[in-house]
Amino acid sequence: MKRNSFYVATTVLAFAVLIIFSGDLYGQRDERRISAVASPQSIFVENFNYPAGTLLTANGWTNHSGTANFIPVSASGLTYSGWPSSGNAATMTNTGEDVNHQFGTQSAGSVYAGVVANVSAAGPDATNGDYFFHLGPDPLGSTFRGRVFVKQDANNMLAFGISKGGSNAAPASITYTGFVFPINTSHLLIVKYSIIAGATNDTVELFVNPTLGGAEPAVTVTAPDVTATDVNPGTVALRQGTTASSPTLTVDGIRISNSWASLLTGATFDAPVDFNGDGRTDFVVARNTGGQVTWFWNLSNSANPTAAAAWGLNTDTLTPADFDGDLKDDIAVWRSGAALTAAFYILQSQTNTVRVEQFGQTNDDPTVVNDYNGDGRDDVAVYRPGTQGVWYYRTVANGPVTFVPWGTTADFVAPGDYNGDGIADFGVRRNNGGAGNFWVRLSTGAVQPVVSFGLSTDTVITSDFDGDGRSDLAVARGVGGAINWYWRPSSGGADQQVTFGLSSTDLFAPGDYNGDGRTDPTVFRDGVFYSLNTVTGVTSFFSLGATGDRVPAAYNIH
Numbered sequence: 001m002k003r004n005s006f007y008v009a010t011t012v013l014a015f016a017v018l019i020i021f022s023g024d025l026y027g028q029r030d031e032r033r034i035s036a037v038a039s040p041q042s043i044f045v046e047n048f049n050y051p052a053g054t055l056l057t058a059n060g061w062t063n064h065s066g067t068a069n070f071i072p073v074s075a076s077g078l079t080y081s082g083w084p085s086s087g088n089a090a091t092m093t094n095t096g097e098d099v100n101h102q103f104g105t106q107s108a109g110s111v112y113a114g115v116v117a118n119v120s121a122a123g124p125d126a127t128n129g130d131y132f133f134h135l136g137p138d139p140l141g142s143t144f145r146g147r148v149f150v151k152q153d154a155n156n157m158l159a160f161g162i163s164k165g166g167s168n169a170a171p172a173s174i175t176y177t178g179f180v181f182p183i184n185t186s187h188l189l190i191v192k193y194s195i196i197a198g199a200t201n202d203t204v205e206l207f208v209n210p211t212l213g214g215a216e217p218a219v220t221v222t223a224p225d226v227t228a229t230d231v232n233p234g235t236v237a238l239r240q241g242t243t244a245s246s247p248t249l250t251v252d253g254i255r256i257s258n259s260w261a262s263l264l265t266g267a268t269f270d271a272p273v274d275f276n277g278d279g280r281t282d283f284v285v286a287r288n289t290g291g292q293v294t295w296f297w298n299l300s301n302s303a304n305p306t307a308a309a310a311w312g313l314n315t316d317t318l319t320p321a322d323f324d325g326d327l328k329d330d331i332a333v334w335r336s337g338a339a340l341t342a343a344f345y346i347l348q349s350q351t352n353t354v355r356v357e358q359f360g361q362t363n364d365d366p367t368v369v370n371d372y373n374g375d376g377r378d379d380v381a382v383y384r385p386g387t388q389g390v391w392y393y394r395t396v397a398n399g400p401v402t403f404v405p406w407g408t409t410a411d412f413v414a415p416g417d418y419n420g421d422g423i424a425d426f427g428v429r430r431n432n433g434g435a436g437n438f439w440v441r442l443s444t445g446a447v448q449p450v451v452s453f454g455l456s457t458d459t460v461i462t463s464d465f466d467g468d469g470r471s472d473l474a475v476a477r478g479v480g481g482a483i484n485w486y487w488r489p490s491s492g493g494a495d496q497q498v499t500f501g502l503s504s505t506d507l508f509a510p511g512d513y514n515g516d517g518r519t520d521p522t523v524f525r526d527g528v529f530y531s532l533n534t535v536t537g538v539t540s541f542f543s544l545g546a547t548g549d550r551v552p553a554a555y556n557i558h
Contacts, residue, residue, distance in 0.1 A: 043111075043469070043517060044103035044236065045279050045327075046254040048073050049087035049299075056090060056238075060280065060300075060515050061099040069096020069240060078116045078252035080188045082212035084264065087251030090238065092132060094246035098239045100140045102535070104467030104517030105234030107195065107491070109258050111135065113146065113236055116192040116253040119183055122152035123245035127498060129161060129176070130245035138234025138516075138535070145231050146191040146204045146223075150247050153179040158190060162206035162221050165228030168245060173225040177208055189213075190263070192219065193233055199453070202230040210240055234467075259526040271319055271512035272463075272554055275299060275349070277327035279556075281511025281522075282471055283529050283554055285545035288314040295331055298544055300513055306544060311347055318552040319344065321369050321378035326350035334359075334366035334382075344380050346552035359394065360384075368393075368415045370424035372443065383413050391426055406441050414438060416462040416471025418448065418490070425471075431456035438473055453488055455494075463510055465534065466491045467517035474519075478503030485521045500532045501525075509551045513540075524551050 004279035050059040052075040057063050059073070074091040092357050115133055123129050129151025134144045149161035149168065157179040166173020181187055190207040205224040211217050238254060240246060257263045271281045280300040286293045293312040298305075310413060312318070312333035320329045323346050332346040342360040347353075357380050364382035372379045373395045381393035389407025394400070405424045407413070414427035423443040432436045436454040441447050451473060458475035465472050466489040474487035483501035498521055501508075513531050522531040526547045531540050 007209070012547050029308050029311075036156075041349065043106070043258065044101070044254070044256040044515065045084075045526060046236075046279070046515075047087040048089050048102065048252060049276050052088055056099050057097075061101050061238075062140075063097055064237070066095075066097035066102050066240065069093050070437070071097055071099055071238060074250060078118055078186045080116045080248060080253065082264070083114070083116060083188055083253055084255070085351065087252075089250045089252035091250050092238060092240050093248050094240050094243050096240040098237060100136065100235045100237040102138050102235050102463075102514070102516030102518075103256055103471060105232050106136050106258055107232045107468075110192055111233045112190055112192050112255075112257045112260060112263055113233075114188060114253070114255045114263055114488060115148075115251050116186050116188055117249050117251050118186045119150055119152075119158055119247045119249040121183070122158060122247035125151050125153055125159075125179075127151065127245040127292045128174065129159070130168050130241040130247070131161075131163075131523075132239050132241070132247055132249065133191075133251070134237050134239065135191065135231075135233045136235045136237060137231040140235045140237060143229065143231055144237065145202075145228070146193045148189055148191060148206065149174055149176070150249075151176070151245075152183065152247075155179070156183050157181060158183055158187075158328070160187070160206065160208050160221075162191065162223045163222040163223045163228075164202070164204040166223075167224045170225075173223075173228075175221040175224050177221055178470075181208065195230070195232070200227045200229055202226070214263060218378070229399065242259045271515070272329075274322075274329050275320075275331075278515065279512070280515040280519075281513050283513075283542050283544045284320070285524065285549040286312075286552065287545065287549045293318070293333070296545055296549075298542065300515075309347070312345060316345075317366050318550065319366050319369050320552050322376075323355070323378050323380075324348040324350040325375070325377040332362060336360075336362050336364075353370050360392070364392075365413060368413055370415055371422070372424045374421065374423040383407070385409055385411075389428070404441070406439075411439075412460050414440075414460045414462045414473075417469070418442065418471050419444075420468065420470040420490075427471075428522055429454075429458075429460050429475075436460075436475065451488075454486055458486075459508065461485070461487075461508065461510055463487075463519035464517070465489065465496065465519045466493075469517075476508060483523065487537045496534075498532060498534060501530065506530075507551050524549075 005265040050073045056071045074089045077089045129149045131147035131149045133148040158181040159176045159179045161174045161176035163174045192205045194203045205219040208220040236311045282300045284297040316333035319332045328349040339361045344357040346355040358382045360382035368383045369381045372393045373384040379393045379395045384390045391404045407428045411428040411430045418425045425442045438451045453473045454475035458477045461474045465487045468491040470490040472487045477484045500521045501523035506525045509522045509524045520531045527545045529542045
């Protein structure tokens with residue numbers, strides 16, 4: 001439970017502009033980003049990076065229908081030129097299980113949901129085909145929207161269709177392409193669900209094998225049933241229909257976003273401490289082994305074996321983050337020292353190579369590592385406390401160091417993405433007569449109104465509990481031996497509070513362990529992670545490590 005001595009200044013300092021040095025402030029070399037910022041354009045990614053043969057329901061997906069033909073992970077993934085995907089895939093037949101996965105509910109703009117599908121057989125034209133992929137609200141219920149259909153002709157060619165809410169029992173609600181797509185071929189299908197002000201007027205469109213890498217192309221087909229009821233999309237689903245009409249297929253590379261461009265460039269909800277890039281926080285601890293640090297981790301799934309690596313000294317600060325931009329957090333530490341001696345030591349997951357980046361000096365706080373320019377990579381960064389606190393970061397190899405004056409001696413840092421633009425903002429919590437006042441300077445330079453939330457003695461936990469892609473004001477407090485978690489949803493509504501954990505023993509480890517885009521209140525206690533799903537109210541636990549182990553500072557606790 002680490003606190004940062006940090007800042008915030010007077011009104012004049014609050015409006016201080018960014019100053020960029022052209023020189024090498026510390027003699028650092030390079031680097032980029034950390035996991036607490038979540039772009040609102042980057043909502044969910046599923047590349048099925050799970051052991052082949054395991055079921056989707058054992059890997060974060062939820063069954064909502066069917067008690068047979070459970071959907072398994074297949075041994076090899078699909079590829080489509082220009083579409084990011086990796087890992088394995090999921091195999092679907094028919095007359096079986098249907099599953100769904102949550103993502104952060106969207107209430108404005110457009111939602112893009114892409115999937116790579118390889119169909120080996122589909123229902124004949126006479127059946128009007130059937131749907132296998134769709135969106136829905138959260139919880140899913142039965143209001144399926146953006147249904148993607150497929151059917152097959154006598155020449156073994158496929159036609160893909162789209163409806164807003166209609167089924168194959170109502171063919172007038174479906175618009176199909178021609179039979180121009182071959183079977184046994186990977187096709188890219190992207191649903192666009194546009195949320196329109198008013199009732200029963202949202203629109204749904206489908207792109208089939210669109211041109212990638214440029215501006216949004218023309219849609220392939222548009223759903224005709226606009227007057228079907230509207231939803232705020234918050235789940236994606238895979239469906240296995242009847243034997244007579246449904247396809248047999250493999251799917252991979254599911255990506256959900258709310259901009260066309262970020263389908264390709266945006267990461268998943270950037271869950272903190274995510275070593276395999278699946279958009280879920282992993283279970284990670286670090287242990288003192290003779291003065292060195294040994295990391296132990298499990299990739300957010302009990303089916304994965306626990307891995308270990310020796311990296312760093314026990315006196316180092318643990319700062320795992322995606323410094324190389326491969327969507328996977330790298331094992332990293334920051335080592336205190338004099339200027340030109342303090343440094344980040346990073347084991348880059350993309351190339352399995354070591355990078356040593358000199359940056360900062362003794363008494364700096366390196367837990368503010370984040371993406372300060374929105375390029376999808378974490379930047380080396382430190383906060384330097386003082387009468388005038390200063391944030392330092394560097395976004396380009398051998399480039400200039402940027403510094404932002406923001407904070408004062410007794411403040412606690414509260415970094416995050418408060419406006420949802422995918423770029424880290426500068427936040428602090430200041431004592432105001434025992435109350436906690438949050439001061440936030442956006443990356444744009446705009447200063448938000450001061451907000452009173454919690455007590456000045458609370459632990460600051462900057463995170464996104466409501467899944468809208470923006471950091472919520474959040475704190476935790478020991479009350480009667482328990483831990484009370486409080487957050488103010490940036491999406492609106494009443495302040496939230498849950499009681500979870502023991503104040504005398506637990507270490508905070510909040511993260512997105514189920515990949516739904518929301519932070520889960522989580523604690524580490526004597527070798528066990530305990531996590532609370534605030535949507536379902538279900539508590540889960542995972543055994544890893546032992547008493548005395550540490551958890552990374554990148555869980556974003558101050």
